[in-house]
Amino acid sequence: MSLSLVNLTESQYLSLITTLTKRPSACRTFRARTGTRAFTVLGFESSADDTCAAVVTSSRQILSNVVVKQHNLHEEFGGIHPSVAIEAHQRNMPGAVRMALEQAHISIHDVDGIAFTRGPGIGGCLSVGSNAAKSLAAALNKPLVGVHHMQAHALTPMLTTPIADLPQFPFLTLLISGGHTLLLLASSLTSFRILATTADASIGRAFDKVARALGLSWGTRGPGAALEEFCRMNIEGPERLPDIQPFSVPMPGKLAFSFASLQSSVDRNISLMQEPLSTSHKIALARAFQTAAARQLCAKLTLGLQKLELRDVKVRDVVVSGGVASNAFLRARLRETLDGYSPDERISLHFPPPELCTDNAAMIAWSSMHRFLAGDYDDYTVELRAKWSIENI
Numbered sequence: 001m002s003l004s005l006v007n008l009t010e011s012q013y014l015s016l017i018t019t020l021t022k023r024p025s026a027c028r029t030f031r032a033r034t035g036t037r038a039f040t041v042l043g044f045e046s047s048a049d050d051t052c053a054a055v056v057t058s059s060r061q062i063l064s065n066v067v068v069k070q071h072n073l074h075e076e077f078g079g080i081h082p083s084v085a086i087e088a089h090q091r092n093m094p095g096a097v098r099m100a101l102e103q104a105h106i107s108i109h110d111v112d113g114i115a116f117t118r119g120p121g122i123g124g125c126l127s128v129g130s131n132a133a134k135s136l137a138a139a140l141n142k143p144l145v146g147v148h149h150m151q152a153h154a155l156t157p158m159l160t161t162p163i164a165d166l167p168q169f170p171f172l173t174l175l176i177s178g179g180h181t182l183l184l185l186a187s188s189l190t191s192f193r194i195l196a197t198t199a200d201a202s203i204g205r206a207f208d209k210v211a212r213a214l215g216l217s218w219g220t221r222g223p224g225a226a227l228e229e230f231c232r233m234n235i236e237g238p239e240r241l242p243d244i245q246p247f248s249v250p251m252p253g254k255l256a257f258s259f260a261s262l263q264s265s266v267d268r269n270i271s272l273m274q275e276p277l278s279t280s281h282k283i284a285l286a287r288a289f290q291t292a293a294a295r296q297l298c299a300k301l302t303l304g305l306q307k308l309e310l311r312d313v314k315v316r317d318v319v320v321s322g323g324v325a326s327n328a329f330l331r332a333r334l335r336e337t338l339d340g341y342s343p344d345e346r347i348s349l350h351f352p353p354p355e356l357c358t359d360n361a362a363m364i365a366w367s368s369m370h371r372f373l374a375g376d377y378d379d380y381t382v383e384l385r386a387k388w389s390i391e392n393i
Contacts, residue, residue: 040057041115044361049070050070052096054365056362056366065362079205090128113144114144145371171316176323197257202259203257210266213267244287247291266285317349319350
């Protein structure tokens, strides 16, 4: 007698679906059927407040990269409101997938594998991309791979950098975003060791909080980008910027970040000033914060390089990714730091294009590629990992 799926217990369902997903590798079947044609992956990303879908090939082509922002929905809350983000993902994901396929000029049947962000991230947000990817993969009998979000950021330059200039393992990677601040030693595509993390707030969260404290409008790119743009403003007329005492680098000599301390320095300065704050005071505080954030990143990067050198680990490449890596001021300061640290033997500094620094599904699709090509993929029952150390991939 055939089983009715409606009446299956969870244990029966898990047993059945596990049997279905342990068939011969779809990747091997793909290679046998198509020879050398590039492997095409449809990626999903919904770990925070960006709804993303993209199509990427094994030949390093980004055929499409759709990102639906939610800044206008979250500005009134001063940060990501989880339930609002989840509802927006549910509304936007179907259209994002449709648009990604149309922009890539392919149909779903041309897709060879489906990848999604498995974690870390906001659980409910992750579930939207996960459920969409798993359901689509199961219905179409496509192989599935769940990707670590920060691993995807770290490997993005492997997709965007010219082949002759690709970072070579081992390399340092500085991942700076709204959810993380990590200094990592990358030894392979799947091996990362944490050298430093934040003791409190991430750098991206601090940027967002300071932007809110200064009353800046988020615009279309978010509070961090708004703060960077505000720092570039010039004061017209006789008014001069007030002097702000430079903020110190916390925990000097220690491989650890602290950005809540910089945010507190801004709050303290605001409390001592006359309200409402003038534009000149706001610009001065924004610049003081951004400069201090850059100094901290540079100091900890230098310390990390020194400690690795003492262990006879030679690093000639540094990868910087995550949403905050799109900040041009930080990019310039990091380049100056590496030139000062190693003036005779240049250390290469790799950034993805700004549009691929923030969350996107192209990085998810690309970071799954090595697993697809090796015939290593996940069951359709694979679970999310909202908290997931990059050391445990």
